[in-house]
Amino acid sequence: MKSLTEHLWFEVPDRRGYINITGTIEGLVRKSGVKEGLCLVNAMHITAAVFINDNEGGLLHDYEVWLEKLAPHEPTTQYHHNQTGEDNADAHLKRQIMGREVVVAITNGKLDFGPWWQTTQTSARQDYWGVGLRRGITLVASMTQ
């Protein structure tokens, strides 16, 4: 049995930000030595998310607009959670939409994104994204075989 778990720390410049972590995770898969297994990446913070979608600036903008429509930040008084002195209730809701974690198969020592990925090598367009609904994010990345 091989396994490797690491905690990763990222900072985003603003209240929200998107970080492409594909390269980082690929490096950890190599380091782990896992050939056939599973790779879990999850946000530790409950106002951060990890998801796989398109590395395209227009879409990231669309996510921002959409998330704000589904779970508006303002007025902050609409949320009971904010009576605790925080103002981030909306971030807890947005994270349910974007997702806490992704699990990816490891095949022959590499993240398995399927044949289309491998043949067209458009890796820039299908990536892990960590979305920070806060300024700092810790991710847990774990590979097991």
Place this chain on the structure above:
Amino acid sequence: MKSLTEHLWFEVPDRRGYINITGTIEGLVRKSGVKEGLCLVNAMHITAAVFINDNEGGLLHDYEVWLEKLAPHEPTTQYHHNQTGEDNADAHLKRQIMGREVVVAITNGKLDFGPWWQTTQTSARQDYWGVGLRRGITLVASMTQ
């Protein structure tokens, strides 16, 4: 290879309810003997959810309001699914928002929630939550190494 899978049964007092299952899952991880691996917890019922978020009463209230806004129960006749004699179509939709499952890394025999969790010990604020969109819930908890 070590593994343990158990089925857990919970009852909620009303049509919807939130249950903190962190302690139960921690006990199963110990029982499994898994040192490095993955822990899957999923709802068996398709109108129940498992998620990790904040153990804070105001936020749970906010989830209730939010879920009802995104997928209202009334009028029940708006959903074709309810023509089957059920009235829970909204619960099937709400579960898509809250999520069917969580996967957590097991590191050194414990659920790995990251360094922040470990140092501040605010375990009460980041928990598994099973949300019942029905009165009884079965969860599947599985640990593998």
Place this chain on the structure above:
Amino acid sequence: MKSLTEHLWFEVPDRRGYINITGTIEGLVRKSGVKEGLCLVNAMHITAAVFINDNEGGLLHDYEVWLEKLAPHEPTTQYHHNQTGEDNADAHLKRQIMGREVVVAITNGKLDFGPWWQTTQTSARQDYWGVGLRRGITLVASMTQ
């Protein structure tokens, strides 16, 4: 350690479609020889989803109406992503609601859906569903022990 990963290709007749893949996945679990472990099924395409919910036509209709309400296709010009020449920004959003992946425990060589599933055998009502927000879908199915 046993493992099996396969890439599965499906075509849907229209822009969106729902495919019941339970039988296919059950066959792969048998083929893998995994007795105790995890089964991951994820969509490769970033505008496709995999989820487990109810195999009931009315509900699938309700999902269509609901997803269109939460993330409307029209007007396509409302999304910056569509300035790339695509018109599928809404599908990227819808997929966040429906989910990229499911992970299911394998117990005693079978997908573990819990005791209720096993005793009432209503397998037709709780299924993997691949939802295509495009005409062709590749899924990654991976079993590990």
